[in-house]
Amino acid sequence: MDVSAQVEQQRFRQSAGSKRYEVEHRTEATDPDDRRLALLMHAAFFLLLGASLARFLLRHPGEDRTPWIIALSVALAALYLLGPALGSRPTPRRLARLGVPVAVWMVLVVLAPSFAWCAVPLFYTGLRLLPPRAAFALVALLTVFVVAAQLRLAHGFDPNLVLAPPAVAATATAVFVHMQRQGVRQRELIDDLLRTRRELAATERREGTLAERQRLSMEIHDTLAQGLSSQQMLLQAADRTWEADPATARRHVRTATGIAERNLAEARRFVHDLAPADLAEGGGLEAALRALATRETAQAQGLLTVRCHVEGTPHAALPDRVQSALLRIAQGALANVKEHADATEAALTLTHLDDRTVLDIADNGRGFTPPAPTALRPAAGVRGHGVPAMRARLHQLGGTLTIESAPGDGTVVSAEVPLPAPSSSPAPSPSPEEPS
Secondary structure: OOHHHHHHHHHHHHHHHHHHHHHHOOOOOOOHHHHHHHHHHHHHHHHHHHHHHHHHHHHOOOOOOHHHHHHHHHHHHHHHHHOHHHOOOOOHHHHHHHHHHHHHHHHHHHHOHHHHHHHHHHHHHHHHHOOHHHHHHHHHHHHHHHHHHHHHHOOOOOHHHHHHHHHHHHHHHHHHHHHHHHHHHHHHHHHHHHHHHHHHHHHHHHHHHHHHHHHHHHHHHHHHHHHHHHHHHHHHHHHHHOOOOHHHHHHHHHHHHHHHHHHHHHHHHHHOOOOOHHHHOOOHHHHHHHHHHHHHHHHHOOOOEEEEEEEOOOOOOOOHHHHHHHHHHHHHHHHHHHHHHOOOEEEEEEEEOOOEEEEEEEEOOOOOOOOOOOOOOOOOOOOOOHHHHHHHHHHHHOOEEEEEEOOOOOEEEEEEEEOOOOOOOOOOOOOOOOOO
């Protein structure tokens, strides 16, 4: 491994370690409980410091070391206030400031063992601000000074004073480290949940965008694209007969103008996300299909005759989504008939059954080989969205599309949409007080 690779690897390790160190100590800035615990420990430090100073003054009044004890106590309080007590984020400057109060406390313990229990808040401060190894070393050092101070205060050797402080320090350290690691894992879990939520939201937005694009492509194909195709054919026919048969040419132009007006109405309703123009005029799906058959026959000018039949009892409340989808399917199927089938007759048959509605579009054209029934999108290199758009519309409604065709035998397109069963509640049984 060359020198540059070693340097890069070392930088990576330092970066990873610093990031983990920052995560492990990012507590008080975001957690109110941690801030309250820190304030409690700071208050305990000053309380223990004041109690230790009061005990020393009461038991050792007028000694030569008293001014030094008072001065060191005041200095320790000021250094602690200016250092670890100011914040929670472990910056190098604060870590350096922690060493100065600890050194002053050690001098105080040597001069007056009564200050030994001020080590408890210093335990917490070291565990909170220092890296693990440095914090454990500080806890061990403070524990040694506490044991030595307690033995100086005792009149003889007491095993309890030797064993109790290390046991308490080890227990407190283990509990604190465990709580800190639990907090880190909890924050990492919350970060994962938030990241997962953002990813799910982004996925839903992408899916919604794709669904909206598919809907727009189907709407444009079934309305504007068909109208523009019809206008193009009519204007081309008018151009061919303009000199030889002006009357026929003008009739083609008037028909193209009517289609343009219809497309304009469809475009306006499409922009405002309204129902198809034929359905918006009232009369329901049956009237819209009859109007479509009449209009397509007129636009074909004798080349194609479209009839409409309705069988069965119409449903009282056919959902608007079903009506719109079936009308668009009829428009798309008739567009395919005009453009590809070379047919002279076509029939729209709407059949109302108890549990479903079926729309059949049949023609006597040249037929074709139907595409795979699972294709919801056109294959690469295939022009148009007609049949895939029909399948996609029915797929959204839980329906099916069936195409029966063969070259030279015409085509029958059947769209079947299931209807929800009518909710029926059982008649309430008569109460004993009411006559049956």
